[in-house]
Amino acid sequence: MSSKSLVICDQEEKYASAFAAYLTKKKELALQVQVCSDPEQARKIQQEKAIDILLISSGYSQEMRKEIQAGSVFVLTETASASTGPLEIPVYRYQSGEAILAEVICQCGLKGEEEGLFLQAAKKRQMRIIGIFSPVHRTGKTGYGLEMGKELAVSYNVLYINMELYGGIGGHFPEEGQTLADLIYYSRQESRNFGMILTTLAKHMESLDYLLPFRVSEDIKAVTPEEWTSLLMQIEQCAIYDVLILDIDEGIQDVYGVLRQCTEVMVPVARDPAARAKLFQFEEELRLLGYEDVKKKLVKKELER
CATH class of the missing domain: 3.40.50.10850 (Ntrc-like two-domain protein.)
Known part of the structure; x- marks a missing residue:
């Protein structure tokens, strides 16, 4: 074209x-x-x-x-x-x-x-979905996700989405602009112009594309599992991204179902005994609830704090 x-x-x-x-x-x-x-x-x-x-x-x-x-x-x-x-x-x-x-x-x-x-979003292979999740707080996973995204964006088309209840607008992200909440709205409408809308909402951090996180935690809590699935499908079908990075919060609905849709799940870990105990409990819960497939996708990553 x-x-x-x-x-x-x-x-x-x-x-x-x-x-x-x-x-x-x-x-x-x-x-x-x-x-x-x-x-x-x-x-x-x-x-x-x-x-x-x-x-x-x-x-x-x-x-x-x-x-x-x-x-x-x-x-x-x-x-x-x-x-x-x-x-x-x-x-x-x-x-x-x-x-x-x-x-x-x-x-x-x-x-x-x-x-x-727009360029046609024709892909030779399935979009890689990298989840970032940890049952331990303050592990630096958002900074880790953004840095990983910038590195991957040198070679691939990468979109980072922050799905945390408190994404920290004004910290890693600018205070002004439309957010993931707006994209969810258009996804719910099943707009034929979804790819066009995503283009206007995406911001840039070096070569990495990203969306601003929700401003109100109750709004992201209200997003249903079906809506998350629909959003991911629309991004894969209507956009050019090779890699999608999801910075996932335990507070969203059906968090394990969202993790199941990832091709891999990066888990930032800390070395202290309390953090390791939380990680052990998380893995045991995956096993007990029948999410062994998610457990196999976990890639533990120790980050310097």
């Missing part, structure tokens, strides 16, 4: 370059992104290849903007209520890259063109 051409034309080169860098991190987007600082450069690009999507500053006059032909024209406006030409779509420039991308994808979706924005 050929990629679409997206051109950002803006007098503020740092702004345009920053947004272009954000887009290039979205590995699932089938976009060729180019940046220019004046309409004349955009016209030269247009002569070489048709422009599918143009994002252009409202600082250029409407007459200048009309000289550039593109499938969809988004005008980056200084105010949220700015007016534009009849075939132009206003987008407020001073918002997050996620919000601008979401608006672009949404508008392309209204025209029936959103499918061409």
